Amino acid sequence: xxxQLTSPLDMHLHLREGAMLDLVAALSARDFAGAVVMPNLxxxxxSLERLAYxxxxxxxxxxxxxxxxxxxxxxxxxxxxxxAAARPQIIGLKLYPDGVTTNSAGGVRDLxxxxxxxxxxxxxxxxxLVHGESHGFVLDREVEFLSVYARLARRFPSLTIVMEHITxxxxxxxxxxxxxxxxxxxLHHLLITLDDLAGGLLQPHLFCKxxxxxxxxxxxxRSAALRAHPKLMFGSDSAPHPLSRKESSGCAAGVFTAPVxxxxxxxxxxxxxxxxxxxxxxxxxxxxxxxxxxxxKTITLARTPWAVPASxxxxxxxxAGQTLPWQVVTRSND
Amino acid sequence: xxxQLTSPLDMHLHLREGAMLDLVAALSARDFAGAVVMPNLxxxxxSLERLAYxxxxxxxxxxxxxxxxxxxxxxxxxxxxxxAAARPQIIGLKLYPDGVTTNSAGGVRDLxxxxxxxxxxxxxxxxxLVHGESHGFVLDREVEFLSVYARLARRFPSLTIVMEHITxxxxxxxxxxxxxxxxxxxLHHLLITLDDLAGGLLQPHLFCKxxxxxxxxxxxxRSAALRAHPKLMFGSDSAPHPLSRKESSGCAAGVFTAPVxxxxxxxxxxxxxxxxxxxxxxxxxxxxxxxxxxxxKTITLARTPWAVPASxxxxxxxxAGQTLPWQVVTRSND
Numbered sequence: 001x002x003x004q005l006t007s008p009l010d011m012h013l014h015l016r017e018g019a020m021l022d023l024v025a026a027l028s029a030r031d032f033a034g035a036v037v038m039p040n041l042x043x044x045x046x047s048l049e050r051l052a053y054x055x056x057x058x059x060x061x062x063x064x065x066x067x068x069x070x071x072x073x074x075x076x077x078x079x080x081x082x083x084a085a086a087r088p089q090i091i092g093l094k095l096y097p098d099g100v101t102t103n104s105a106g107g108v109r110d111l112x113x114x115x116x117x118x119x120x121x122x123x124x125x126x127x128x129l130v131h132g133e134s135h136g137f138v139l140d141r142e143v144e145f146l147s148v149y150a151r152l153a154r155r156f157p158s159l160t161i162v163m164e165h166i167t168x169x170x171x172x173x174x175x176x177x178x179x180x181x182x183x184x185x186x187l188h189h190l191l192i193t194l195d196d197l198a199g200g201l202l203q204p205h206l207f208c209k210x211x212x213x214x215x216x217x218x219x220x221x222r223s224a225a226l227r228a229h230p231k232l233m234f235g236s237d238s239a240p241h242p243l244s245r246k247e248s249s250g251c252a253a254g255v256f257t258a259p260v261x262x263x264x265x266x267x268x269x270x271x272x273x274x275x276x277x278x279x280x281x282x283x284x285x286x287x288x289x290x291x292x293x294x295x296x297k298t299i300t301l302a303r304t305p306w307a308v309p310a311s312x313x314x315x316x317x318x319x320a321g322q323t324l325p326w327q328v329v330t331r332s333n334d
Numbered sequence: 335x336x337x338q339l340t341s342p343l344d345m346h347l348h349l350r351e352g353a354m355l356d357l358v359a360a361l362s363a364r365d366f367a368g369a370v371v372m373p374n375l376x377x378x379x380x381s382l383e384r385l386a387y388x389x390x391x392x393x394x395x396x397x398x399x400x401x402x403x404x405x406x407x408x409x410x411x412x413x414x415x416x417x418a419a420a421r422p423q424i425i426g427l428k429l430y431p432d433g434v435t436t437n438s439a440g441g442v443r444d445l446x447x448x449x450x451x452x453x454x455x456x457x458x459x460x461x462x463l464v465h466g467e468s469h470g471f472v473l474d475r476e477v478e479f480l481s482v483y484a485r486l487a488r489r490f491p492s493l494t495i496v497m498e499h500i501t502x503x504x505x506x507x508x509x510x511x512x513x514x515x516x517x518x519x520x521l522h523h524l525l526i527t528l529d530d531l532a533g534g535l536l537q538p539h540l541f542c543k544x545x546x547x548x549x550x551x552x553x554x555x556r557s558a559a560l561r562a563h564p565k566l567m568f569g570s571d572s573a574p575h576p577l578s579r580k581e582s583s584g585c586a587a588g589v590f591t592a593p594v595x596x597x598x599x600x601x602x603x604x605x606x607x608x609x610x611x612x613x614x615x616x617x618x619x620x621x622x623x624x625x626x627x628x629x630x631k632t633i634t635l636a637r638t639p640w641a642v643p644a645s646x647x648x649x650x651x652x653x654a655g656q657t658l659p660w661q662v663v664t665r666s667n668d
Contacts, residue, residue: 137549138533139473198532198545199472202585207536215471248581249650251536316583 001303003266003275003326007033007294008282010261012129012164012184012235014038014254015069017057023313024240025061027258030331033283033294034068036129036235039094044074048082051089066295072129077113080120091290092127092162093117097135097145118156127160127290128152132171133210139194142210143170153178160289165189165237167210169220175231182289184235185221187264188255188318193218204246205316208239209253226272228280233289236261240315257318260308263326264319266301270326300330335637337600337609337660341367341628342616344595346463346498346518346569348372348588349403351391357647358574359395361592364665367617367628368402370463370569373428378408382416385423400629406463411447414454425624426461426496427451431469431479452490461494461624462486466505467544473528476544477504487512494623499523499571501544503554509565516623518569519555521598522589522652527552538580539650542573543587560606562614567623570595574649591652594642597660598653600635604660634664 013035015025028035037058039045045054051071058069070091078086078093095114121128132149133141153161163171163183175183188208193199193215197206206212224232238261239254246252257264262282269278286292306327308319347369349359362369371392373379379388385405392403404425412420412427429448455462466483467475487495497505497517509517522542527533527549531540540546558566572595573588580586591598596616603612620626640661642653 137527138529139548193471195472198541200584202536202538202541202587203583204536204538204585205583207532211532214473247583249537249539250534251538253536 002329003278003301003303005262005279005282005299005301007297008262008299009033009234009286009292009294010035010236010238010258011233011286011290012036012038012186012237013258014040014237014239015058015061016240017041017054020240020242020315021057021061023315024238024256024258025058026065027312028238029062029065029067031258031262031299031328033066033297034070034292036070036072036091039072039074040096045072046074046076048085051086055089066297068292068294070290070292075114075117075128077117078120080124083117083120083124083126087124087126090126091292092129092160093121094129094131094164096131097133115155118152118159122156122159127162129162129164131165132163138211139213142166142168146170146174149174149181150178153181156180162233162289165210165235166221167213168217172220172224172229172232175224175229182231182233184233184237185225186235186237186255187257187261188212188237189218190222190225190268191218191264204251205318205320206255207246207251207253208237208255222268222272225281226269226274226277228277228285230280230285230288232281233286234265234282242314243311243316244314246316255318256312256315259312259317260319260324262299262301262328263306263324266326267324298330298332299328300332301326302329304329336663337612337635337637339596339613339616339633339635341631342596342633343367343568343620343626343628344369344570344572344592345567345620345624346370346372346520346571347592348374348571348573349392349395350574351375351388354574354576354649355391355395357649358572358590358592359392360399361646362572363396363399363401365592365596365633365662367400367631368404368626370404370406370425373406373408374430379406380408380410382419385420389423400631402626402628404624404626409448409451409462411451412454414458417451417454417458417460421458421460424460425626426463426494427455428463428465428498430465431467449489452486452493456490456493461496463496463498465499466497472545473547476500476502480504480508483508483515484512487515490514496567496623499544499569500555501547502551506554506558506563506566509558509563516565516567518567518571519559520569520571520589521591521595522546522571523552524556524559524602525552525598538585539652539654540589541580541585541587542571542589556602556606559615560603560608560611562611562619564614564619564622566615567620568599568616576648577645577650578648580650589652590646590649593646593651594653594658596633596635596662597640597658600660601658632664632666633662634666635660636663638663
């Protein structure tokens, strides 16, 4: 049994830089036709110069593949000239409330101060991508942030706003309330709950931000993904950390899913009799929402068992060492 | 400034066996006049023979100190002769629903089957100590179990039932509903919430079962402890694991608090102007509830900074490497 996907897209991806970029970029670039690349490097991508530097680095690391990196700019108060110059090179600006996730220090503290930049973005047609968490109790952060999404969606009705890596039933419900509000959802949030992280032994390789939530939240996310809700896109948030940063006394947030995404999505959609919706979830919805035209690429999966490696370099992947029923067998351009 | 405590008691303690027993027992035996010692060894303490073996091992490991180990028997369907013979050597039976925590495999699966044993315990005046968690979603397990406590308290009105290491506001509220229902609370559940475990970097040394809950739960636990609620006792649930079992891909549940308990309790009670209630919380309530008469022992703390060691052997303590305002300065028998 085979399954073909046309130009799958990962609309939320961490590629890092340096040696880690070299290690992980190929794993996404071989399976996907394009990906939205996050700008939260240790020194964020927050200027035209940084954008040129990082664009070249990603280009070099993925040059063996048919792959379009959709770059993002770390949200700051930019002037119109800067945004106009950046526009052809980026898919959007990524907004982080200060300090809520990996390398988000220096993000936005006061949401009132961001309005001039949003006005320019709305005029130029540059989407806003948001890590939407408050600074509250870890399980409440996303839900507490939803009123901010609602306020922004009302105040900037022509601005495309993407709620990144949503994890709650409440966020899914909000999707239908504002026409300019969209979302990405990760593979791991479709598969795990807080029980998988902390219900038995504590599993640092499943620790991520936003933290995995309750079973009913996962059910709402799954339901929306499996029916390919047209405002929901796949975005892995695949976030590699070296083993020493995961199995340690202060474990960094991030699940490294890049190598296993398409096999696990195939299994999930097959299990729920939803394979016909996978193409829309993993590509077509994003094309419609962002208006992107990814390079032509056909990925073929076969229902043939595949043992996930225990690690890639010093990075432990999601489902490390486990055997999956599907695997990618050919990656060809049309 | 000094603070004296008379015969403090730790009413829930894991001493392990072998080398770990030798490492940790002294740390409790020097600061406490007695402790309720849990029976969930790899091979549980579930027979008169095991009780004799473990009693001798604990006695040997604490022989340099004025310290009364109050042993417990791992709950099984015992007959009356066994319980009558065990009674002089134990403070109670500890019931674990099967598989919910460290070394609880082989615990009770069907609560209906335990009634004959409870009937004997009630007649003999042997208390029931319970790890009260369901097999549900990790954050709901304690609250889901509360109806079991209520049912047992009603059905066995003369049985002393202790809800061990409570973590929720709902459990605190249940204390006042049944005269034969009591509870222990740990140091770490008075100090941390899920935010401390997983709100920033993931902290495996703060991972425990039951998992730390919400801020409002901690507030209810604190309020009851700080006013020395007469049905609430201190029980540390101090649970040492070697470093290799904590900073690993499957981290064991347990916080090792034994060496820092009295200094941190002093700080907490002082901060809330509740120092006069500490004696009741850490000793008198337990004496009244269990009718135990611990050996006379005076522990004196001084408000002098103390740097907590980074580790004891290969076990990392709570607040490792941090400086506390209080320390134990003398441990004398009256």
